[in-house]
Amino acid sequence: MPQVAFVGRSNVGKSSLLNVIVNRKRLAHVSSTPGRTQLVNFFIVNGNTRLVDLPGYGFARAPREVKATWDKMISDYLLENENLRVVVTLFDMRRNPTDEDEALLEWLNHYGIPFIAVLTKADKLTRSAQSQTWKKLAGWLEKWQPRAVVCFSALSRQGRDDVLTEIGAALSEESPHSAQ
Numbered sequence: 001m002p003q004v005a006f007v008g009r010s011n012v013g014k015s016s017l018l019n020v021i022v023n024r025k026r027l028a029h030v031s032s033t034p035g036r037t038q039l040v041n042f043f044i045v046n047g048n049t050r051l052v053d054l055p056g057y058g059f060a061r062a063p064r065e066v067k068a069t070w071d072k073m074i075s076d077y078l079l080e081n082e083n084l085r086v087v088v089t090l091f092d093m094r095r096n097p098t099d100e101d102e103a104l105l106e107w108l109n110h111y112g113i114p115f116i117a118v119l120t121k122a123d124k125l126t127r128s129a130q131s132q133t134w135k136k137l138a139g140w141l142e143k144w145q146p147r148a149v150v151c152f153s154a155l156s157r158q159g160r161d162d163v164l165t166e167i168g169a170a171l172s173e174e175s176p177h178s179a180q
Contacts, residue, residue: 002050002084002171003083004084004087004170005084005086006054007056007088007089007090008057008089008120009056009057009091009092009100010056010057011092012092013154014053016120017152018043020157021051040073040074078108078113084175086167087108088163089116089118089146090118091119092119093119094124108144109144116146116150116163119137119150119152120154130151147170148162
């Protein structure tokens, strides 16, 4: 079954994005406390696709021992998964990218794993600020060649159709691991 993984900093809006794209309020648990997703969570959609919610990185309120296992768990999942079609990387539009964000993109690029960049929490910015921030972040992301850069809001559902279109296109392609 083809898989689409979702990854980003803690509290970036992964659960909210998952809920919006599948049109359900509580598929993935939304918490105001960063670091609540501590395992790899699989959701079967339409009986033929798995959406995969990965633990967040960065500021997470989780025991140190748990956080130490996340890097290995996530990298093992991403590298050893022949069914993975694309990774949806999330970035909060209100925050500057971090070294961890850059390390993730370098890692995905090194292993040839395609990704869609989703800029979350767009509703927290004016339309003008959204446009400026999108241009700035799209320019920063350019060197890693994302499939797309999408501006997204869970509240207004802005960008939902664009995310679904990009995921649909990725699902129709062969796994990046089959070429390795």
